[in-house]
Amino acid sequence: MTSTAVSSQKTKICQNIGTADAPSWQPVKNASAFDGFGGSAPDIDVTDFDSDAKEYRPGLQDWDTITFDINVNMKEPSHTMLLADKKARKLRLYQVTLSDGSTMAFEGYVKSFPMSGAVDNVYKAKIVVKITGDVDVTVADAA
Numbered sequence: 001m002t003s004t005a006v007s008s009q010k011t012k013i014c015q016n017i018g019t020a021d022a023p024s025w026q027p028v029k030n031a032s033a034f035d036g037f038g039g040s041a042p043d044i045d046v047t048d049f050d051s052d053a054k055e056y057r058p059g060l061q062d063w064d065t066i067t068f069d070i071n072v073n074m075k076e077p078s079h080t081m082l083l084a085d086k087k088a089r090k091l092r093l094y095q096v097t098l099s100d101g102s103t104m105a106f107e108g109y110v111k112s113f114p115m116s117g118a119v120d121n122v123y124k125a126k127i128v129v130k131i132t133g134d135v136d137v138t139v140a141d142a143a
Helices: 077-088
Strands: 012-016 025-027 031-036 043-045 056-058 065-071 092-097 103-112 124-138
Touching: 012 031, 012 077, 025 077, 065 103, 077 103
Parallel strands: none
Antiparallel strands: 012 025, 012 092, 031 065, 043 056, 065 124, 092 103, 103 124
């Protein structure tokens, strides 16, 4: 059976520098990996005296965070914007575009920007953005 796996090469992580009504997506330069959207909904216990076993309903979805790795350049506008947003506690729209054209758009704020540096390497950071609200997932049309 032939795999239907999709390469992650050419994935883009972008910040909206426009408005919510007229977005203008600026790529976060030098991004090399991401991990996120792993949150979950809490379990609400609705068990009562008539229950034969524990009963639950799902609570509100919490998408948690997205972490993305970048090779840092402090003169890069997308990197200085991330730091400025962290300092200002600014909510911003973000969009992850997968290589097949599918997108995941969400609002969030920069929670942390830890950097590292080492001999025979470049400066690196693992940016953590806390997602607030729902994630709008748009699946690309089939090729």
